[in-house]
Amino acid sequence: xxxxxxxxxxxxxxxxxxxxxxxxxxxxxxxxxxxxxxxxxxxxxxxxxxxxxxxxxxxxxxxxxxxxxxxxxxxxxxxxxxxxxxxxxxxxxxxxxxxxxxxxxxxxxxxxxxxxxxxxxxxxxxxxxxxx
Ligand code: THU
Numbered sequence: 001x002x003x004x005x006x007x008x009x010x011x012x013x014x015x016x017x018x019x020x021x022x023x024x025x026x027x028x029x030x031x032x033x034x035x036x037x038x039x040x041x042x043x044x045x046x047x048x049x050x051x052x053x054x055x056x057x058x059x060x061x062x063x064x065x066x067x068x069x070x071x072x073x074x075x076x077x078x079x080x081x082x083x084x085x086x087x088x089x090x091x092x093x094x095x096x097x098x099x100x101x102x103x104x105x106x107x108x109x110x111x112x113x114x115x116x117x118x119x120x121x122x123x124x125x126x127x128x129x130x131x132x
Pocket of ligand 1: 053056
């Protein structure tokens with residue numbers, strides 16, 4: 001199975017677990033980390049709306065807890081009229097653990113729709129190197 005297929009399957013399964021009573025918009029995400037593991041997350045909404053978290057944030061938290069320290073490849077899956085590209089906050093969250101050329105795939109329920117590099121999603125970004 002290809003890496004993209006593994007990411008797609010993990011993200012799709014995670015999406016099913018999403019807690020989305022307010023938007024009803026389920027999102028899943030999966031990361032291939034530097035430790036070779038796949039980490040997944042889903043969005044978890046909250047009655048206090050801004051306290052909700054995105055699928056990407058969940059996948060990154062799972063990666064950090066599991067011992068991964070870098071994102072090698074990532075996929076986000078959502079269902080809607082347009083590809084579910086990561087929100088601005090999540091682009092910055094991904095930036096913390098990825099390189100400019102790290103692939104970020106965006107998928108619908110039947111497969112990948114578009115693939116980006118992190119640099120394409122977040123050009124001229126501010127990251128850990130800026131503080132060193
Ligand atoms: N959402 C994500 O989980 N990731 C994104 O990149 C875009 C938006 C979630 C947040 C909220 O729970 C729902 O999708 C609707 O915005």
